[in-house]
Amino acid sequence: MDYKSEIKKVSTAEFFPAVIMMKGENWRLVQICATTVENGYEMSYSFCKDYEMVTLRLDIAEDQEIASITQVYPCAYLQENEAAELFGVRIRNISPDYKDNLYRIDKETPFK
Amino acid sequence: MDKTKMFIFAGRVLKNLFQKPATTQYPFQPVDYPDRMRGHIEIRIEDCITCGLCMRACPSQAIQVDRKAGTWTIDRFDCVQCSSCVNVCPKKCLMMKKGYTAPEIEKKSETFTRPQEEKKEAEGASGGKPVLDAEKCVHCTLCAKKCPQEAIMVDRKEKTWELDKEKCVECGICVSACPKKALEMKG
Amino acid sequence: MAKRSIVPFGPQHPVLPEPVHLDLVLEDETVVGAIPSIGYIHRGLEKLVEKRDFKQYVYIAERICGICSCGHGLGYCLAVEKVMDIEVPDRARYLRTIWLEMSRIHSHLLWLGLLADAMGFESLFMESWRLREKILDMFDETAGGRIIHSVNCVGGVQKDMDSSMLQDVLRAVSDLEGEMKPVVDTFLQDYTVQSRLKGTGILTKEDAVAMGAVGPMMRASGIEYDARLLGYGAYNELTVEPITSTEGDCYGRCEVRLKELFQSFDLIREAVGKIPQGPVSVPVKGNPSGEYFVRIEQPRGEAIYYIKGNGTKYLDRFRLRTPTTSNIPPMVEMLKGCQLADVPLLILTIDPCVSCTER
Numbered sequence: 001m002d003y004k005s006e007i008k009k010v011s012t013a014e015f016f017p018a019v020i021m022m023k024g025e026n027w028r029l030v031q032i033c034a035t036t037v038e039n040g041y042e043m044s045y046s047f048c049k050d051y052e053m054v055t056l057r058l059d060i061a062e063d064q065e066i067a068s069i070t071q072v073y074p075c076a077y078l079q080e081n082e083a084a085e086l087f088g089v090r091i092r093n094i095s096p097d098y099k100d101n102l103y104r105i106d107k108e109t110p111f112k
Numbered sequence: 113m114d115k116t117k118m119f120i121f122a123g124r125v126l127k128n129l130f131q132k133p134a135t136t137q138y139p140f141q142p143v144d145y146p147d148r149m150r151g152h153i154e155i156r157i158e159d160c161i162t163c164g165l166c167m168r169a170c171p172s173q174a175i176q177v178d179r180k181a182g183t184w185t186i187d188r189f190d191c192v193q194c195s196s197c198v199n200v201c202p203k204k205c206l207m208m209k210k211g212y213t214a215p216e217i218e219k220k221s222e223t224f225t226r227p228q229e230e231k232k233e234a235e236g237a238s239g240g241k242p243v244l245d246a247e248k249c250v251h252c253t254l255c256a257k258k259c260p261q262e263a264i265m266v267d268r269k270e271k272t273w274e275l276d277k278e279k280c281v282e283c284g285i286c287v288s289a290c291p292k293k294a295l296e297m298k299g
Numbered sequence: 300m301a302k303r304s305i306v307p308f309g310p311q312h313p314v315l316p317e318p319v320h321l322d323l324v325l326e327d328e329t330v331v332g333a334i335p336s337i338g339y340i341h342r343g344l345e346k347l348v349e350k351r352d353f354k355q356y357v358y359i360a361e362r363i364c365g366i367c368s369c370g371h372g373l374g375y376c377l378a379v380e381k382v383m384d385i386e387v388p389d390r391a392r393y394l395r396t397i398w399l400e401m402s403r404i405h406s407h408l409l410w411l412g413l414l415a416d417a418m419g420f421e422s423l424f425m426e427s428w429r430l431r432e433k434i435l436d437m438f439d440e441t442a443g444g445r446i447i448h449s450v451n452c453v454g455g456v457q458k459d460m461d462s463s464m465l466q467d468v469l470r471a472v473s474d475l476e477g478e479m480k481p482v483v484d485t486f487l488q489d490y491t492v493q494s495r496l497k498g499t500g501i502l503t504k505e506d507a508v509a510m511g512a513v514g515p516m517m518r519a520s521g522i523e524y525d526a527r528l529l530g531y532g533a534y535n536e537l538t539v540e541p542i543t544s545t546e547g548d549c550y551g552r553c554e555v556r557l558k559e560l561f562q563s564f565d566l567i568r569e570a571v572g573k574i575p576q577g578p579v580s581v582p583v584k585g586n587p588s589g590e591y592f593v594r595i596e597q598p599r600g601e602a603i604y605y606i607k608g609n610g611t612k613y614l615d616r617f618r619l620r621t622p623t624t625s626n627i628p629p630m631v632e633m634l635k636g637c638q639l640a641d642v643p644l645l646i647l648t649i650d651p652c653v654s655c656t657e658r
Binding site for chain 3 (some may be wrong): 115116117118120121123124125128136143146149150169174178192193194195196199208264
């Protein structure tokens with residue numbers, strides 16, 4: 001009954017290779033979540049394969065830019081745009097980048 | 113499964129033509145609601161102790177309780193019928209009743225006022241915080257278990273009884289729960 | 300090359316129950332690309348978790364969406380229970396499962412009705428919704444609300460079903476099963492329905508994995524995955540088999556959902572037969588501290604709930620990744636190459652739930 005669901009911490013340098021490795025091993029991307037912590041954000045990227053789940057946890061500073069994973073996982077764009085718009089996480093090269101137009105809300109980055 | 117047919121649904125359609133409608137002719141025919149239906153909130157205001165637990169439990173902030181004036185106000189338009197207040201009420205004076213609230217053309221709230229003749233001396237009545245008679249207390253922790261606010265801390269080993277005055281809402285449940293009658297509400 | 304033009308679709312459209320907007324790039328009548336945008340009904344419910352205590356938030360989680368309400372409440376409760384290490388009583392686990400399966404039936408019947416409506420088959424639409432009414436009446440009797448059930452709470456369920464209620468549920472389920480036959484036949488065998496559904500909106504198995512499809516959409520493309528097999532609720536003691544189809548077209552998705560209806564009937568019967576006696580909830584003391592990801596199978600697909608507690612009664616973060624969030628990218632993939640007239644039908648076959656998606 002208890003399937004694996006672990007959270008792995010990765011550094012910014014390890015992150016992209018780790019995502020590419022996940023893709024190579026046929027994990028599917030299930031979830032991207034941003035959480036505001038003191039002086040920055042916690043990004044969680046969850047992947048599933050069969051019934052197992054692994055979450056890559058990336059800690060970033062408030063003004064740190066990270067690369068988009070839409071080049072590897074094209075379906076990530078909705079959730080990456082969501083993190084960028086609601087939390088103000090700086091994500092580079094999302095394709096397509098909605099540039100603050102995904103949610104039609106007045107306030108900029110309301111969840112920050 | 114892959115067979116292709118035509119007019120499969122025609123029988124049902126013809127039947128529907130000559131059948132009574134499946135819907136209830138609502139305004140002319142009254143609706144029979146089941147007992148559990150969450151329709152609207154009712155209050156037995158004479159039992160209310162204005163502790164304010166319902167106000168704090170309400171996720172949509174539809175309830176206002178004024179302790180000084182002894183009033184309980186509900187904004188029927190904000191209420192989402194979740195029955196959260198009914199679950200937390202220590203006196204069980206809130207009830208979820210069947211039947212929807214009637215539509216209105218104006219947004220307004222409904223206020224209930226507690227009757228004035230308060231029996232302050234009566235057991236379990238509100239008015240003041242609980243005070244412990246340390247000689248009678250056996251540290252059974254019943255009061256701490258019953259406290260809806262978790263305001264009472266009892267340590268059986270150390271034999272201490274402590275009240276968090278900030279958390280206490282003066283509901284008097286601890287007084288009625290005490291088997292040794294060691295608690296008393298004092299103003 | 301034909302001239303390209305862009306046709307806006309939505310946010311208000313007869314087939315869409317909720318606002319979603321698509322910019323369709325057309326070459327003559329063929330769709331070559333689509334850009335989805337949502338954001339008309341964003342309410343910020345994820346942020347609200349910082350202002351309401353964690354027991355209260357169950358009521359808000361349920362109100363994220365009307366159709367998936369039972370699952371949202373359950374998913375949130377499961378996450379909190381996991382963080383706080385609460386063991387839910389057996390009877391509560393079974394009751395949750397019964398309610399969850401009932402909500403799957405009502406969601407799928409709603410979807411079948413909408414599908415029929417999108418094809419212009421009005422009488423089939425009415426029939427599906429007439430049958431759905433039986434389940435809604437059962438919800439009204441057992442939980443007190445037709446759509447928002449408010450049965451889940453942290454530590455168990457709020458209400459018990461007595462044996463007469465369980466019998467009523469069984470009776471409603473068998474009634475429904477009997478009356479479903481002409482509806483199932485029409486959806487799967489009728490000439491007009493088949494000509495609308497077969498071969499349209501094909502999502503290959505590879506695309507389904509790459510674009511992250513979930514739920515019936517993924518199973519219709521031939522992937523055997525059903526989050527119920529993770530064994531939350533009472534599913535570890537019941538027989539669940541993922542229902543798949545190999546075609547990956549609209550017909551396949553319709554077939555999967557129809558078969559899931561019958562699977563739900565069987566699951567409810569099995570759960571009612573096995574339900575143990577006992578308490579339905581345990582008292583909850585203390586505050587959650589820690590984080591956890593929970594996956595459950597909603598009628599529309601796998602949903603993921605994440606909570607992060609900091610030891611106070613207000614949680615730091617609640618995240619809900621809804622099935623529709625995951626299903627929009629494969630839908631866009633599917634739209635490429637289809638005819639403009641099929642677009643409403645294709646959008647509908649992912650069973651979009653925009654309220655959930657935007658929270």
